[in-house]
Structures are given as C-alpha cells and as structure tokens.
Amino acid sequence: MVATRKLLLLIVAIVLLSGCSSELSFSEVSDRGFNKDIQSFIDDVKHENGVHLYLDDQTDIYVYLNGKNVEQGEKAVHFTDFNVKENSDTLNILFSNAETTDYLNQSLNYELLYKVNLDKKYEKIKPFSNGEEVSFGVISGNQ
Template sequence: MRKFISVLVIISLLSGCGSQLSFSKISEKDVNRDIQSFIHDVKNENGAYLYFDNQKAIYVYLNGTNVKQGDKAVHFTEFNVEEEGDTLNIRYSNAETNDYSNQSLNYELLYKVNLDKKYENVKLFNNSEEVSYDVISGNQ
C-alpha cells in the first residue's frame, strides 16, 4: 500500500511540473556566450531584438542607450507576454526623456521568455502598436 501511495504522490508531483509561459528580466552576464555575442553585435543600435534559444526560450533585448546629441533618450517602462492561440504577443512600452543621467530609468533591458509550446508567430507590440523586430537570430 505504501508503494502505491508513493507512486501516486510522484505522479501527481510530476504532472504539476509542466512548463508554463513565463518571463523574467535578466542580466547580460547571466546568459550564455552565444546570446552575449548577439547582444554585443547589436548594442550600437537602438531597437528591439529577438534571439531564439532551442525552442525552449527566447530572449528579448530592448536597447535605447544610444542617444544623439539633441535627441531625447528612450527608456522602457513595461514588458509583458501573452498567448493568443498559436501566436505569442510580446508587448512593451517606452517613453522619451531629456534627463539622460536618470539612473532609475531603464534604457536597456534583457528578458528571458520561457516557452510552454512552439508558436507559429511571435508578434511585437510597442506602446500597443505592432512593430517589427530590428534583428532576429538564434538557434533552433
């Protein structure tokens, strides 16, 4: 009887360990060399960048650190992901400022999105408007 109960407990624990769609803000130093190299290659241009990592995760790099004199600086205020059928929607918001030295603003962000399944489309939205990625790379 103990073996039977033990097996039931193990099965119930394992069935609760399914992958879920989630995301987290991470540091560039916490990713592997391939992703660091990708970020290094695009770091000199502002934009939104997507890196696929073996169909298990994607990395979204948002860069607003490059400011031309006289232009406003871009900083990022929100980030979210949501599933819509076979489409993954990545949503972020940004704003502009003249305060270049404000260290509390996010001029550059890196997010890891843990995938729960394979998506047919990965759409990007900035301030609720659909936009294109500046560069898409990775390994499948």
C-alpha cells in the same frame, strides 16, 4: 493494502506529470552570466535601438530592448513595462517606452534584457510597443 498502493501510485504519477509541464513566464536578466552566443548577439545589436529577439532553444527566448543610442538633439527612449501574453499560436511581447531629454538619469531603463520561458512552440512572435505592433530589429539564435 492494494487500494492504498494504487492510490499512492496515482498520486506519484500526478506529481510527476504536473512537474513536467512548463509555464509561460519571463524574468529580467543582467547583462552578465549567460552563454557566449547570447553575449555575442547583444554585442552585435547594442548599437541599434529597438526590440531584438534571440531564439535560444525550444524553451527559451531572449528579448533585448535597446534605447541607449541617442543622437545629439534627439530624445532618449527608456522602457517602463514588459509582459508576454499568449494568443493561440502567437506569443505577444508587450512593452512600454517613453521619451526623455534627461539623458543622464540613471534611474531610467534605456536597455533591458528579458529571458522568456516558453510553455510551447509558437507559430508567431509579435512585439508590441505601447500597444502598437512593431517589428523586431534583429532576430537571431541557434534554433
């Protein structure tokens, strides 16, 4: 009976500890339904093309990809892929984009917002566009 109780306590401890661990993941989010600070950030940068970073807290960041602002005669930028990868104490934000002259194509993603759930605190966050390191346009947040 004592051995059964110890085994049960061990199983409960393992379940509780595994439930506490977090995992690096991301999801695309719509432009509605998040807090006013993030909405204010997007409103501030929506007129600037590029990749923008919002540091929400120790466990979440938001990455806003914007290519919707097109000058007449210029090509429009749309986004085709997004991923995040850990490299030691660096979080790499990986995305792909392409250019088009089809400005009215509603099936292309000219603007995307991703929520990244962090598994730990990173020393550096680096964005990569089509495999090349780029700079964030704007970095903001409440950290």
